[in-house]
Amino acid sequence: MSExxxxxxxxxxxxxxxGVWPSNAVPLYVRFLRMLGLKPVLPHYKPFWRSxxxxxxxxxxLIAVISILPDGIPEGRxxxxxxxxxxxxxxxxxxxxxVYYAITRRKNALSRWxxx
Numbered sequence: 001m002s003e004x005x006x007x008x009x010x011x012x013x014x015x016x017x018x019g020v021w022p023s024n025a026v027p028l029y030v031r032f033l034r035m036l037g038l039k040p041v042l043p044h045y046k047p048f049w050r051s052x053x054x055x056x057x058x059x060x061x062l063i064a065v066i067s068i069l070p071d072g073i074p075e076g077r078x079x080x081x082x083x084x085x086x087x088x089x090x091x092x093x094x095x096x097x098x099v100y101y102a103i104t105r106r107k108n109a110l111s112r113w114x115x116x
Contacts, residue, residue, distance in 0.1 A: 004039045006116075007113060007116040008042070010116040011025075011042050011044070011045060011111075011113070011116055012025060012026065012042075014110060014111060014116070015042070015044060015110070018104075018108035018110065019108075020044070020104060020108070024104075025042065025044070026042065027043060029054075029058045030042060030043070040054075041113050042113075043055070043097070043098075043101045044101050044104055044105050044110055045105070045110065045111075045112065045113035045116075046101070046113075048098055048102050051097070051098040051101050051102070052094050052095055052098040053094075054094075055093070055094035055095075055097040055098055056090050056091045056093075056094030056095070057090075057094075058090075058094070059089070059090035059091075059093040059094050059097075060086055060087055060090030060091070060094075061090075062090075063086050063089055063090050064086050064090075067082070067086065
C-alpha cells in the first residue's frame with residue numbers, strides 16, 4: 001500500500017468518526033481525479049488557499065459547462081461579461097466551500113495530512 005493510499009484511508013476513517021457525511025468527506029471532484037490516476041488531498045486537509053483555488057476552479061468549470069452546453073453563451077451577453085460572471089460566481093462558491101472545510105477541520109480537530 002502506498003503512503004498516499006494509507007493517508008487517504010486514515011483520513012476517511014477520521015472524517016467518518018467525526019460524523020462528516022461521505023459525500024462531503026470525499027467530494028465528487030476528488031473521486032473523479034482519483035479515477036484519472038491522480039492523488040488529490042481531501043479538501044478538509046488542505047490549507048485554505050489551496051482549497052479555495054481547487055474549489056473555485058471546479059465551480060467555474062462546472063458553471064461554464066452547464067451554461068454553455070444547451071445553447072452556447074446566453075444571448076445578449078458578451079463573452080467578457082459571461083466569463084466575468086462565471087468567475088465571480090464560481091469564486092464565491094469556492095470561497096463558501098473552503099470556509100465550510102476550514103470550519104469543519106477546526107471544529108472536529110482533524111489531523112494534518114502530513115500527520116496521518
